[in-house]
Amino acid sequence: MFRNIRSRKVAKLVFFIFWLIAVFLAWQHVSTQKPWSSIVWTPIFSEQTKKPFYHETLIANAGQKSTHSVSAAVLPSGDLIAFWFGGSREGAKDVRIFQSYFQQKQQTWTTPRAVLDVPTLAAVVGRYIGKLGNPLVFIDKQQRMWLYVVSVSYGGWAGSSLNVMFSDDLGQSWSAPKKLITSPFINVSTLVRNTMYAMQDGSMLLPVYHEFAAQFPELLRISPEGEVMEKVRMFGNGGGIQPSLVQGKGREAYAFMRSGSHTKDWKVIRLKSEDEGQTWSDFTRTDLPNPNSAQVVAKVDEKLWIWVGNHNPKNRQDLTLAVSHDLEKPWQVVYQFEHGKQNEAYSYPTIVQAKNGMWHLLYTANRKNIKHVQFNRAWLQQVINKRQMP
Numbered sequence: 001m002f003r004n005i006r007s008r009k010v011a012k013l014v015f016f017i018f019w020l021i022a023v024f025l026a027w028q029h030v031s032t033q034k035p036w037s038s039i040v041w042t043p044i045f046s047e048q049t050k051k052p053f054y055h056e057t058l059i060a061n062a063g064q065k066s067t068h069s070v071s072a073a074v075l076p077s078g079d080l081i082a083f084w085f086g087g088s089r090e091g092a093k094d095v096r097i098f099q100s101y102f103q104q105k106q107q108t109w110t111t112p113r114a115v116l117d118v119p120t121l122a123a124v125v126g127r128y129i130g131k132l133g134n135p136l137v138f139i140d141k142q143q144r145m146w147l148y149v150v151s152v153s154y155g156g157w158a159g160s161s162l163n164v165m166f167s168d169d170l171g172q173s174w175s176a177p178k179k180l181i182t183s184p185f186i187n188v189s190t191l192v193r194n195t196m197y198a199m200q201d202g203s204m205l206l207p208v209y210h211e212f213a214a215q216f217p218e219l220l221r222i223s224p225e226g227e228v229m230e231k232v233r234m235f236g237n238g239g240g241i242q243p244s245l246v247q248g249k250g251r252e253a254y255a256f257m258r259s260g261s262h263t264k265d266w267k268v269i270r271l272k273s274e275d276e277g278q279t280w281s282d283f284t285r286t287d288l289p290n291p292n293s294a295q296v297v298a299k300v301d302e303k304l305w306i307w308v309g310n311h312n313p314k315n316r317q318d319l320t321l322a323v324s325h326d327l328e329k330p331w332q333v334v335y336q337f338e339h340g341k342q343n344e345a346y347s348y349p350t351i352v353q354a355k356n357g358m359w360h361l362l363y364t365a366n367r368k369n370i371k372h373v374q375f376n377r378a379w380l381q382q383v384i385n386k387r388q389m390p
Contacts (some may be wrong), residue, residue, distance in 0.1 A: 034201070034203075034229060034230070036275070036276070036277075036278045037199040037200045037201040037203060038199065038200040038251075038276055039197050039198075039199055039200075039205060039247070039253065039276050039277060040141075040197060040198040040199060040200060041197065041247040041299075042195075042197070042352075042353070044299065044300070044301060044353065045353055045354070045355050045356065045357045046357055047356065047357030047358070047376045047377045047378065048356045048357055049376065049378070050378050051378060052376065052378040052379035052382045053358070053374065053375060053376045053378065053379055054373070054374070054375045054376075054379045055107075055373070055374045055375075056337075056371065056372065056373045056374070057109075057371070057372050058365065058369040058370070058371055058372070059082070059100060059109045059112070059362075059369060059370040059371070059372055060109070060111070060112070060369075061086055061098075061112060061368070061369055061370070062086065062098060062111070062112045062113070062114070064086035064087055064088070064098075065087070065088050065089065065368075066086060066087060066088065066089050066090060066092075066367045066368070067084055067085070067086040067098075067364065067367065067368065067369060067370055068084060068085060068086070068090060068133075068348060068364045068367055069084055069085055069133060069134045069135065069193070069294075069348050069364065070082055070083065070084040070348065070350055070362045070363065070364065070370045071083050071084070071134075071135050071136045071137045071195075071350055072137065072350055072352050072360065072362050073137045073138060073139050073145070073195075073352065074139075074352050074353070074354050074355065075101075075139070075170055076139075076143055076170070077104075078104050078354055078355045078356060079101055079102055079103055079104050080101065080102035080104075080352070080354065080360055081099065081100070081101050081102070081137065081145075081170070081171050082099070082100050082101075082102065082109075082137075082362060082370065083097060083098065083099050083115075083135040083136075083137050083147065084097075084098055084135065084364075084370055085097055085098070085132055085133055085134070085135060086098050086112075090131075090133070090367075091130075091131045091133075091152075092131065093118050093130065093131065094117075094118075095117075095118065095131060095132050095133070096114040096115075096116065096117040096118075096132070097114065097115050097116040097117075097132060097135050097147075097149055098112040098113065098114055098115070099112065099113055099114075099115045099171055100112040100113075101171070102360070102372070104354065104356070109372070115147070115165075115171075115174055116132065116149060116165070116174075116177065117132070118130075118131065118132060120177075121149075121151055121163065121177055124176050124177055124178075125163070125177065125178070125179050127153060128153050128154075129151050129152070129153055130152050130153055130154060131151070131152050132149055132150070132151055133149075133150045133151075133152075133157065133160075134148075134149070134150040134191060134192055134193055135147060135148065135149050135150075136148040136149075136192045136193065136194075136195070136196065138195060138196040138204070139170075140198055140204070140224075141198060143168075143170065144166060144167070144168055145166065145167040145168075145170055145171055146164060146165075146166060146196065146204075146226070147164065147165045147166075147167070147174070148162055148163065148164050148180075148192050148196075148206075149162075149163045149164075149165070149177065150162060150163075150191050150192060151163055157191060157211060158188075158189050158211040158212040158213075159188050159189060159212065160188065160189060160190065160191050160211075161179055161180070161187065161188055161190065162179070162180040162182060162190045162191070162192060162208070163177045163178065163179050163180065164177065164178060164180055164226050165177045165178075166226070178226070180226070180228065181227070181228060182208075182220060182228055182231070183231075188212060189210050189211050189212035190208050190209075190210065190218075190220075191208060191209050191210075191211065191241075191242075192206065192207070192208050192209075193207075193209070193241075193242040193244075193294055193348075194207055194242060194243060194244040194245065194296060194350070195207075195245075195350075196222075197245065199221070202224050203221050203222060203223055203224065203229060204221070204222040204223075204224075205219055205220075205221060205222075205245075205277060206219065206220040206221075206222050207219055207243040207244070207245055207255065208220055209240075209241040209242055209243065209257075210241075211241065214239070214262075215239040215240065215241050215260040215261065215262055216233065216234070216235075216239060216240065216241075217234040217235075217240050217241060217242075217243040217255065217257055217271075218231055218232060218233055218234060219231070219232040219234060219277055220232075232277065232278065232279075232280075234255060234271055234280045235271055235280045235281065235282045235283055239259060239260030239261075239262040239263060239269075240257040240258070240259060240260055240269045240271070240283055241257060241258055241260045242257055242258050242294050242295075243255040243256070243257045243271070244256045244257070244295065244296045244297045245277070246297040246298060246299055246305060246327075247299050248272070248327055249302070251274060251275055251276050252272065252273065252274055253272075253273040253276050253277045254270060254271065254272055254273075254297070254327050255270070255271040255273075255280070256268055256269070256270055256271075256286070256295060256296075256297045256307065257269045257270075257271070257283075257295075258290060258292050258293055258294060258295060259285075259290065259292050260292065261292060265285065266289065266290055266291055266292050266313050266314075267285045267286055267287070267288055267289055267290060267313075268285075268286045268288040268289075268290045268295060268307075268309065269283045269284070269285060269286070270283065270284045270285075270286050270327070270328075271283050271284075272284075272328075286330075286331065287330045287331060288307065288309070288311060288322065288331055289311060289312060289313040290309055290310055290311070290312070290313070291310055291312055291313060291314050291315055291316060293309065293310045293316050293347050293348075294309070294347060294348040294349065295307065295308065295309025295310070295349065296308050296309065296349050296350055296351050298351050298353070298359075300377065300380070303325050304323060304324075304325060305323065305324045305325075305327060306321060306322070306323055306324075306351075306380070307321070307322045307323075307324070307331055308320070308321055308322075308337070308349040308351060308361060308363075309349060310346075310347060311333060311336075315342055315345075316344075316345040316346060316347045317338070317339070317340040317341060317342055317343075317344045317345060317346065318336055318338055318339050318340065318346070319336065319337040319338040319346040319347070319349065319363060320333055320335070320336050320337070321333070321334055321335040321336070321337060321383070322334065323380075323384055332384075332387060333387075334383045334384050334386075334387045335383045337361070337363075337373060338365075340366075344366055345364070345366055345367065346363060346364065346365055346366070346371070347363060347364050348363055348364045349361060349362070349363040350362050350363070357376060357377060358374055358375070358376055359374065359375050359376065359377075359380070360372065360373070360374055361373040361374075361375070
């Protein structure tokens, strides 16, 4: 009898090992079965006025003590939609994902409404959920809206999972969330922050980052149905999280990232790809000091790029605008959106350009509100010219 029990245990073990091997080989097959495609970069719109314009406002929250990590997208109408998480504090079980529309003509934000909470996600995915964070919105060419949300069952953000929801009516209603399978084995520690891009073949390119045991950036190639097709490790050595992708010249793609917690040499990290993201060079530290905080880069035209982040090696009380005419050369600081006291924090910027050419910058203001800043190319050129004056 004992021999039969041992035989059954051995058989189960052998079956499990072969199952793991089969899953791994299937994953490897999926991740290499389709050729790489070109990135469809966000179009650059010309502005409708030559008069400098700058305006800022706070988006009213829905009564939360803490709000953070905003993501925004431009709607087909030219209006905006934004998402963030809010609750009594980051990581609390009462945190929800909120959504609000910016109406361009009225210059007003709608009252925020919650689109996802911890109990709802737990019930749908069938597992314990401890906290929610980092929403990320994207609108594809079929005008389908994608919303990624980070969740954690146990532990800190390093033990996170990624969930995705869809809306076919631009955020009026949402599908049930589903957990994204990013690995055939331990499917944890995948987080998002900065925007996704479409690819010419209909797939999507999602910048993500990993925090468990080691910190590093990756790209997930996502099918139109929302499944992971391929995973690209963005470089071989060093850390770096929350990659912000931006188009260079020709097929060049760059990624700018916060340094991660593995080092105290806190400066923004730059990576370069010469084949639109399929392979990456090892990292280079830029001249931009940064207290290991989120930052974002955007292309204004073929000769101008902008960077927004905390230009400070220790704290988040400032939020700075810097410009570059060559992504591999030093940046020039031209403006400070915020210059607060040491106990204040202005962080996690995101930036999009509307169809009228207006730039919309959104960020966390002291963990109490989301702040919205609008400016146009004429204002940008004005602050650049002031910095260049003797």
